[in-house]
Amino acid sequence: MPELKTIGRKSISFVLNGKPVVAEVEPRMLLSDFLRQELGRTDIHVGCEHGVCGACTIRFDGRPARSCLMFAVQADGHRVDTVESLATQEGALNDLQRAFRTHHGLQCGYCTPGILMSAEAYLEGHPDPSEAEVREMLSGHLCRCTGYVGMVRAILATAKARKDGKAAAE
Template sequence: MKVTMTVNGKSMSGEAEGRTLLSSFLREELGLTGTHVGCDTSQCGACTVHVDGRQVKACTMFAAEAEGTDVTTIEGMANADGSLNTIQQAFQDYHGLQCGFCTPGMVMAASSLLEQNPKPSETEIREHLHGNICRCTGYHNIVKAIMAASGQDVPAVAAE
């Protein structure tokens, strides 16, 4: 079947079987490989995108369910001139990444959080990231990056 959606501000279409996950459709049919697939079971959050402004794990949604929606992927997060947006820059500045595999999902989750809560506490950030797994950083620098992106002072983040 043909599936059409607006992705990162552009109308895009592709072919998908009824069982095709949104994560696979974005990567394989539309060529947007920034959405990573880590588990296909909704555990890791690497495939997090925004669908009609909601944070969604793309491995939990069929491509056909996204018909007619507005999808934002990590590729759509940069500024119009191609430079890193505030959250992406903070991840770079505060070394909120190591291998980078979880980074797209973390940035998308951070964006959603900051949209809902522009000045989250450390605890609120950690709670919001509960569905995103990072095996490299221990989350401390990710939390610092999100706090910096929110315009807050970045305290020494407690080890947990």
């Protein structure tokens, strides 16, 4: 008989996209699975599940993080932001999202939520990046459609527009 594993669930509470979440989770529940399977947040795209592809990237206390390399219990007491945090409540896309559309920064869109969260975190710390720096940042994400050229342009255009104080997509 295999040993039955009965490890108790833990209570967690954290802030997701500005709203409180309270739940009970098994410690082994990945944060990516918790967000997608338990909370139904389909803006979490799960790709490789071992930290390589970057599709599931979120912001954890503002910093970019692979949600497949974290457990939901680790979120207790912290702040988690997904791509849903970028648009307004009415669903209007933010300037970076509009720039991705304008510059063809996505095709199938599977990798896009993670890339947008990385790019937002990156631009906060690096408001005036070079193309090489943007490419270095994007090396943490796999995209099999675009060849990355459009998203490099979108991120650089957004940085410039933010610097110039006007929306990139205008």
